[in-house]
Amino acid sequence: MFTDLDWMTQLAESIRDAEALAERLHLEPETRAALDRLAGSDTLPFRVTPYWLSLAGAGAGPGDPILAQCLPSPREFEPDPDALPDPLGESRHRAAPSLVRQYRSRALLRASGECAVHCRHCFRRTLLPSERGFISPEDQSAVAAWLAERPEIREILVSGGDPLVASDGRVESLLSSLRAARPEATLRVCTRCPSTLPMRFTPGLVGLLRAFRPLRVVTHFNHPRELSPQADEALGNLIDAGIPVFVQTVLLRGINDDPDVLEGLFSGLVRRGAQPYYLFQGDLAPGTAHLRCSLSRGLAIYAELRSRLSGLELPRYAVDAPGGGGKAFLPEDIEGREGDRFILRTPSGGRAYYPADGPGDTKPVNPSARLDSTVGCNPLDSEYTGRG
Numbered sequence: 001m002f003t004d005l006d007w008m009t010q011l012a013e014s015i016r017d018a019e020a021l022a023e024r025l026h027l028e029p030e031t032r033a034a035l036d037r038l039a040g041s042d043t044l045p046f047r048v049t050p051y052w053l054s055l056a057g058a059g060a061g062p063g064d065p066i067l068a069q070c071l072p073s074p075r076e077f078e079p080d081p082d083a084l085p086d087p088l089g090e091s092r093h094r095a096a097p098s099l100v101r102q103y104r105s106r107a108l109l110r111a112s113g114e115c116a117v118h119c120r121h122c123f124r125r126t127l128l129p130s131e132r133g134f135i136s137p138e139d140q141s142a143v144a145a146w147l148a149e150r151p152e153i154r155e156i157l158v159s160g161g162d163p164l165v166a167s168d169g170r171v172e173s174l175l176s177s178l179r180a181a182r183p184e185a186t187l188r189v190c191t192r193c194p195s196t197l198p199m200r201f202t203p204g205l206v207g208l209l210r211a212f213r214p215l216r217v218v219t220h221f222n223h224p225r226e227l228s229p230q231a232d233e234a235l236g237n238l239i240d241a242g243i244p245v246f247v248q249t250v251l252l253r254g255i256n257d258d259p260d261v262l263e264g265l266f267s268g269l270v271r272r273g274a275q276p277y278y279l280f281q282g283d284l285a286p287g288t289a290h291l292r293c294s295l296s297r298g299l300a301i302y303a304e305l306r307s308r309l310s311g312l313e314l315p316r317y318a319v320d321a322p323g324g325g326g327k328a329f330l331p332e333d334i335e336g337r338e339g340d341r342f343i344l345r346t347p348s349g350g351r352a353y354y355p356a357d358g359p360g361d362t363k364p365v366n367p368s369a370r371l372d373s374t375v376g377c378n379p380l381d382s383e384y385t386g387r388g
Contacts (some may be wrong), residue, residue, distance in 0.1 A: 006199035034072040044125040075290035083286040089324015096146040097139040112161035116197040123285040144181035159190040198234035224264040239273040246277035281319035321352035
């Protein structure tokens, strides 16, 4: 059973610089150079928990799928002609302090700018230091007042950063203000803690979340290696309490852009009672080009996944239209191709454009390359017994 001391110790012992990291793993010269350069920049700082590093194992290098999600690369600092400073257009959809409203029926609250692990593919990379704390009581009140006047808002996304790296008291205060403003609304808590800080899901936190139902937890897993015994316990604690868990995954080059890897991840999540929800194409955020799988390759991977996975296991493939056009579903919202860009249809009926190809995407997508001869058997997981 997890305790508050478990997760608080992880955060207190977070690794934030090259010197501390070098005490735990061998640093390649390019990684150390990127860490040093990052320390003097205004972009997303380095942070990782001891738990997350433990998933990589001894002797892992920067290409390891766990380390590649958190270690900075010199390629983050290379020019990217496709990058947008605000790739989701959140600034133009700002409705109240820390609140974004892009759709009529739901709103997103950025409750915190802090995370347990700073993912290098994050699209919110340029938060100011003043934006990295938890939402203030004054801003909570302003958001609650705004929501109370808009009964058409049926769902409130509580996002960040990660809202659950805050104390139980702060989380309870925030959810209480939202529930008082909108008693019937569904709360969607967006957190990567089941993957990066699973010991956060103590009996106290799980009971707190349960008290605010209807509530969903939407989390983020990118690789089967993240499905550790601790993650199993966190997911089980939530699901046993009657809290539905949905999972988003980002398609990342060199990390999970492989049908075998994603098949293992999605089938493993379903067996644990979590629902694969979205497979996201990477956002056009600065410093992330080296991690973005091309859309052409992503479409080929998704086509292969459709032949392998059941309807319960297969998430929706989507991309946030660059510049704030909303979600485009793939491949159905692709209207065509214009030169080196795909034309996307946005929810409002407009158009957006996304690069079709990317450098280095030469690895083939092998159809059913590692499927066992027994239909439905997944060799990535010996416990898997069938597909419904």
